[in-house]
Amino acid sequence: MAEEKKDNLVTVNIDGVDVQVPKGTNMIEAAAKVGKEVPHYCYHPKLSIAGNCRMCLVELGMPGRDRATGEPMLNEDGSPKIMWMPGPAIGCGTNAAPGMHIKTNSEKVKEAREGVTEFLLVNHPLDCPICDQAGECRLQEFSASHGRGQGRFTEEKNVKPKRTRLGPRVTLDDERCILCSRCIRFSQEIANDDVLGFTDRGSYSTLTCFPGKELANNYSLNTVDICPVGALTSTDFRFKMRVWFLKETNSIDFETSAGCNTKVSSREGKIYRITPRRNDAVNDTWMPDSGRELYKKVESEDRLQSSLIDGTEVSAQNAVVAASELLNGGNVAIVGSGKATVEEQFALKGIADAIDHKGVYLVARYGEGDGILITEDRNPNVRGALLTGLIDALPEEQLTDLGQKIDSGEVKTVLTTKEDLIAAGLTEAQLSKVSVVYIGAHANPTTAKAKVVIAGLTQFEKSGTLVNVQFRIQKFNKAIPGPKGAIDDLLALSTIQANLSGEEAPSSIGSIWKSIAAEGSVFEGLSFASLSDEGQLLDGSKFSELPFKEGKSLKYDPQTEAVATTE
Amino acid sequence: MGMIIKRKPLNILERLYVPEIVRGLSTTFGKIFEKPVTLEYPEQRPTIPEGYRGVPTLVKDPQGREKCVSCQLCEFVCPPKAIRIQPGEIADDSEYAHVEKGPKEFDIDMLRCIYCGMCQEVCPEEAIWLQNQFSMSGYTRKEMVNNKAKLYELGGTLPDQHFKWNKKKEAAENAAEGGHH
Numbered sequence: 001m002a003e004e005k006k007d008n009l010v011t012v013n014i015d016g017v018d019v020q021v022p023k024g025t026n027m028i029e030a031a032a033k034v035g036k037e038v039p040h041y042c043y044h045p046k047l048s049i050a051g052n053c054r055m056c057l058v059e060l061g062m063p064g065r066d067r068a069t070g071e072p073m074l075n076e077d078g079s080p081k082i083m084w085m086p087g088p089a090i091g092c093g094t095n096a097a098p099g100m101h102i103k104t105n106s107e108k109v110k111e112a113r114e115g116v117t118e119f120l121l122v123n124h125p126l127d128c129p130i131c132d133q134a135g136e137c138r139l140q141e142f143s144a145s146h147g148r149g150q151g152r153f154t155e156e157k158n159v160k161p162k163r164t165r166l167g168p169r170v171t172l173d174d175e176r177c178i179l180c181s182r183c184i185r186f187s188q189e190i191a192n193d194d195v196l197g198f199t200d201r202g203s204y205s206t207l208t209c210f211p212g213k214e215l216a217n218n219y220s221l222n223t224v225d226i227c228p229v230g231a232l233t234s235t236d237f238r239f240k241m242r243v244w245f246l247k248e249t250n251s252i253d254f255e256t257s258a259g260c261n262t263k264v265s266s267r268e269g270k271i272y273r274i275t276p277r278r279n280d281a282v283n284d285t286w287m288p289d290s291g292r293e294l295y296k297k298v299e300s301e302d303r304l305q306s307s308l309i310d311g312t313e314v315s316a317q318n319a320v321v322a323a324s325e326l327l328n329g330g331n332v333a334i335v336g337s338g339k340a341t342v343e344e345q346f347a348l349k350g351i352a353d354a355i356d357h358k359g360v361y362l363v364a365r366y367g368e369g370d371g372i373l374i375t376e377d378r379n380p381n382v383r384g385a386l387l388t389g390l391i392d393a394l395p396e397e398q399l400t401d402l403g404q405k406i407d408s409g410e411v412k413t414v415l416t417t418k419e420d421l422i423a424a425g426l427t428e429a430q431l432s433k434v435s436v437v438y439i440g441a442h443a444n445p446t447t448a449k450a451k452v453v454i455a456g457l458t459q460f461e462k463s464g465t466l467v468n469v470q471f472r473i474q475k476f477n478k479a480i481p482g483p484k485g486a487i488d489d490l491l492a493l494s495t496i497q498a499n500l501s502g503e504e505a506p507s508s509i510g511s512i513w514k515s516i517a518a519e520g521s522v523f524e525g526l527s528f529a530s531l532s533d534e535g536q537l538l539d540g541s542k543f544s545e546l547p548f549k550e551g552k553s554l555k556y557d558p559q560t561e562a563v564a565t566t567e
Numbered sequence: 568m569g570m571i572i573k574r575k576p577l578n579i580l581e582r583l584y585v586p587e588i589v590r591g592l593s594t595t596f597g598k599i600f601e602k603p604v605t606l607e608y609p610e611q612r613p614t615i616p617e618g619y620r621g622v623p624t625l626v627k628d629p630q631g632r633e634k635c636v637s638c639q640l641c642e643f644v645c646p647p648k649a650i651r652i653q654p655g656e657i658a659d660d661s662e663y664a665h666v667e668k669g670p671k672e673f674d675i676d677m678l679r680c681i682y683c684g685m686c687q688e689v690c691p692e693e694a695i696w697l698q699n700q701f702s703m704s705g706y707t708r709k710e711m712v713n714n715k716a717k718l719y720e721l722g723g724t725l726p727d728q729h730f731k732w733n734k735k736k737e738a739a740e741n742a743a744e745g746g747h748h
Contacts, residue, residue, distance in 0.1 A: 128638075128691075129636050129638035129640070129668075129691045129692060130636045130638065130666070130667050130668040134638075156738060158747075158748060159738050159739050159741075159742035159747070159748055160748075162665070162667075162739075163667065203748070204748060238656065239637075239654045239656050241639075241654070242638070242639045242643070242654075244643060245639070245642075245643070
C-alpha cells in the first residue's frame with residue numbers, strides 16, 4: 001500500500017475529535033477511524049455508493065464564511081464558527097472536506113435513525129425465529145441499538161414472494177428485503193453478471209432476477225454475505241444451524257492460487273459453511289461459490305478412515321514405519337503436491353534430501369481463470385514448492401517422465417502426497433511395477449494400487465501456510481479435529497524423514513518453522529505464530545522468468561508484477 | 568470452663584413410667600383416626616400447583632400444528648446443555664409450508680436437565696413448556712433422552728388462541744386474491 005501523502009489528507013471533526021483522513025473518504029469510514037460506528041445498510045466499502053437506506057444520517061456542518069467579505073466567521077474564542085445544516089446528511093455519500101464537522105450521536109441524529117428504523121420495520125416480517133440471518137442481521141442489531149423498541153404500525157404488512165429460488169445456490173425472501181441494492185451493485189460491479197434488479201415502485205418494489213435469467217454465477221453467494229438482512233440466504237446453509245453456535249476459524253481457500261481468505265464456521269467438529277474473510281490485498285470481501293463447498297470433502301464417502309498396508313487396516317504408526325522401510329530401499333521417486341502446505345513441502349524436501357531419489361515431481365492443474373478470484377492455476381501452493389526448493393521449474397500436468405522411469409525399471413518406489421498418479425497420466429500397469437506409498441485424505445484409484453496408504457488430514461483439520469499467486473504467504477488454522485484413524489500429513493512426513501535420515505526431525509508446525517525460516521531462505525525471520533492474518537509478501541523475484549500461467553485477476557496483474565520485479 | 572448442671576431427681580410418677588407411656592400412645596392412637604398428611608405414592612399423586620416446573624415438553628396448537636420452529640434459542644439458553652435440536656425445512660407440499668422451518672429432531676437429555684425453565688421463558692413461539700410431569704425413570708441413559716415423539720406425547724396441546732402463522736397465511740391468500748399486496 002502506498003504511503004498516504006501529507007497533502008492528500010484533510011482534517012475533519014467527528015463528534016469533537018479532529019481526525020486526518022485521505023481525500024475522498026466518506027464519513028462512515030472517517031467515523032470508523034475514531035471508533036464511532038455509523039449504522040448503515042446499503043453502504044459497502046467495496047461497492048459503489050447508493051445512499052438509499054438512509055440509516056447513516058449524520059449532522060453535518062462546515063466552517064462559516066462571511067458572505068460579504070469571504071472572511072471565515074469566528075466564535076468569540078476565535079475558533080471557526082460551524083454552520084450546521086438544518087437537516088441531516090447521509091454519511092456514506094458525504095466525502096471529507098477540510099474543516100467539515102459531523103455529529104454521529106446528537107439528538108437529531110438519534111431521532112433520524114429511529115425514524116428510518118421504524119420505516120424499515122414497517123413491512124419487515126418479524127420472523128427472526130425462522131430466519132437464517134438472525135444473529136448476524138444488521139437490521140436486527142440496529143433495531144435493537146437504534147430503534148424505538150416497539151412498533152406503532154397496526155396496518156397490514158406487505159405480502160411479497162417468499163422462498164423464491166434466485167439461482168442454484170441462493171434463496172430469496174422478498175418480504176425481508178429492505179431494498180438496499182447491495183446485491184444488485186455486487187452483480188454489476190464485481191461479478192460482472194447483471195441479473196438482479198428491482199421491479200415495481202413504492203411499497204411494491206421487489207427484488208427479482210431479470211426474466212429468463214438466474215443468479216447462477218460463481219460469485220452468487222457473496223450476495224448472501226453482503227445482504228444486511230435475511231432476504232438472500234444460502235440454499236446450502238438454509239436451516240442448518242443458527243449462526244451463534246458456530247465457531248469461526250480463519251482459513252484459506254484451497255481451490256486456486258488466488259488464496260482467498262476465508263472463515264470456516266464449525267460446531268462440535270462439523271463444518272457448516274465457509275464464508276470470505278476481508279483481506280484488501282487478496283480478495284477484498286469476496287470468494288467464489290465453488291470454494292464454499294470444499295468442506296463437503298471432509299465427510300465425503302471416499303475419505304480414508306485409517307491407514308492401510310496392502311489393503312489391511314493398520315495403525316498410522318505402523319504405516320509410517322512400513323513407508324520408511326520402503327523408501328529406504330532406494331530407486332525412489334517423489335511426487336509432491338501443489339495442494340500441500342509449505343510445511344509439508346518442506347518436510348518432503350527433507351525426505352528427498354535424505355535419500356538418493358530418482359526425481360521429484362509435482363502435478364500441475366490448470367483450468368480457465370475468470371479474471372476475478374479463480375486463477376488459472378488450480379493448485380493453491382505451487383509457489384510454496386518453488387520457494388521451499390522442492391521443485392525448481394513449473395510442474396507438468398502429466399507425469400510422463402516418471403512413467404518412462406518406471407517402465408525402464410529405474411524407479412521401484414513412488415512416494416506420492418495427495419496426488420492420484422493414475423489421474424496424472426500413469427497407467428495401472430505402471431503402478432503394478434512399483435511400490436506406491438500414498439499420503440493423503442481421500443481414496444482414489446492410486447490408493448487401491450498402493451502398498452502403503454497413510455490416511456492424512458484435509459485442510460480444515462490442520463494448520464499450515466500457503467503461498468499464493470502474489471508470492472504472499474498466508475496461514476490457515478485448524479477448524480475441526482480429524483478422524484480417529486488419520487494422522488497429520490506433516491507428522492507422517494517428518495517421522496519418515498527422521499526414520500530415513502536418522503536425525504530427529506521437527507514434527508510440529510512451530511518447530512518446523514525454525515528450520516524453514518533458516519538464514520538465507522526467503523522465509524527468514526518468519527514464524528507460524530507471528531505470521532499475521534493478512535499474510536506477508538515474499539520475494540519471488542528468483543522465479544520471475546518462469547512462465548506462470550495466471551492471467552489478470554482481482555488483485556493480481558502479471559504485467560505490473562513483472563515490472564515490479566525487473567525494477 | 569464447664570458448667571455443672573444439677574439433675575432434678577425424678578418424682579414418683581416419673582419413676583413409674585406408665586403415665587408417660589399412656590401419654591405417648593394417646594398421640595399415636597389420636598393420629599390413626601386423623602386425616603393422613605402423607606400420600607400413598609405412587610398410587611396417589613399430589614395435585615400440582617399452577618406454574619410448576621416439571622419435565623419440559625413440546626406442545627401443539629389447538630389445530631394440531633407443532634409450534635416449535637426450531638429457532639434453537641432454548642438450545643442456546645439451556646444452562647446444562649440438555650437440549651439438542653436438528654433444524655429442518657417443512658416440505659413445500661405440507662399444510663404448514665408457510666412456516667418454513669420445524670425441528671427434524673429434538674432431544675432433551677433428562678439426565679442433564681435441571682428444570683430451570685429458561686427454555687420455556689426464551690421460546691418465541693411458546694412451544695416448549697415445563698408441565699406437571701415430575702418423575703422420569705429409565706433403565707439406560709438413552710431411555711432418559713426424550714426425543715421429539717416423546718416430547719409431543721408428554722406435551723399434548725395447549726389452548727392458546729394466537730395462531731400467528733395462520734394470520735401470515737391468510738394475508739398471503741388475501742394478497743393473491745387482490746387484497747392488500
